[in-house]
Amino acid sequence: MTIPLLNYTPKTQNARVEGYVVPGDDQPKIFSTENILSPADMDVLIEAAYRQIFFHAFKSDRERFLESQLRNGQITVREFIRGLLLSDTFVTSFYEKNSNYRYVEQCVQRVLGRDVYSEDEKIAWSIVVGTKGYGGFIDDLLNSDEYLENFGDDTVPYQRRRNLPGRDQGELPFNIKSPRYDSYYRGVLGFPQIVWQNQVRRFIPQDKKPKAGDPVNYLAAARSIASARGQTTPRVSTGNLDYLAKVPRR
Template sequence: MGIPRLEYKPKSQNERVAGYESGGDEAPRIYSTDNLLSPGDMGTLIEAAYRQLYFHAFASDREPYLESQLRNGQISVREFIRGLALSDTYKRSFYDLNSNYRFVEQSVQRILGRDVYSEREKIAWSIVVATKGIRGFIDELLGSEEYQENFGDSIVPYQRRRILPGRSIGETPFNLKSPRYDSYHRSKLGFPQIVWQSTVKSYRAPDRQPRTGDPSLFLSMAQSIRPTGNLPQSVSPYNIDIERTVPYRKR
């Protein structure tokens, strides 16, 4: 018999209230197979699913077999999300490089579209990861009542933002406040690093670049030359014949 999941509650009453956004840039865009108007819309939906879980999917991160099944109607969007969450890319990027608590936090953000309510919820889901593994944890997230009510089988999960009174903008995107790697692994990988900084500083517009014969092209060559002249001889004043060496006017 498995360990029952700990009970947790929302951290404030605001979590119990439905959002009342009225459109605009803060309103999340919903991608669903229920309102596909053209074949290209399915590709847009797939890209939205990759962005939600991976933030960015390289060619090696994509799952062509799952994409083909979704395009042919063999699986639902919910099953497509499940396949991405159980893929090697997701495991390698989020589970292998983070603790169970951080893995739970990022998975709740990407699959349920919200932040974890409290540390108690983090602990509760971490127990599920420890006892049932990644597959059991992902299955419980996707099979939860919360996921079914908000996304169902046809909607790609999205960040459920809420604009509260006194706040001009919504919540920070998950990929900005919860990056893929934690601080320990970011330091090991040398993040953050600005690769383009030196290139931008040395950039010169094409019309301002020196042409053939410009003296500035030879500046480095001239600076590399280190001429050595004849050093003055050190002669003692006692060895100088003043009467013979000092010129004088002849009458």
């Protein structure tokens, strides 16, 4: 017997109010199959879906079969998103490398386009993961009224209400706020790796590079000669000399 989804409420009533958004360059771009005019537009939509779910998809992470079905109109964008969430890459990188609470938080951010309301919502969806598995949880998330009202079958999910008028700085992107791996697995995998270079490489324009005969080219040679002259013969105390070893044996 599956446990029904527990009731949870937002931490503030402002989350229920639709924001008055003035269109601008900072607003998220909406990708939908309703605006597809050419195959290039479909490529852009698919890249936006990968960026929303995976943040970055390597060549081995791409689902070519799902892409082909989406291009041919055999599946909708919502079914394509479901396929990405149930793929081996997402399960291995997000479900197996995190707790159920953190997995729920990342899926809500990427699928519903918002942060979790409270710990109660994490617990409620975590119970769904525990009883129905991650596949049943993904199905309930994509079939929820919130997803269908905001994105429907044809729109790629996006981060909603990213910019807040009452704050100088808006919400951080989900991929920065919630990285793919948990702190434990980041330590096991050796993340983050800090690489220090012994020499800082600077770009020098072609017209400013020293040409043949330029005195700058002899600067290194002059410095090597000066450093060689500065070296003096080390002084040795007479008390440390072994005179008997200096006498030749007859």
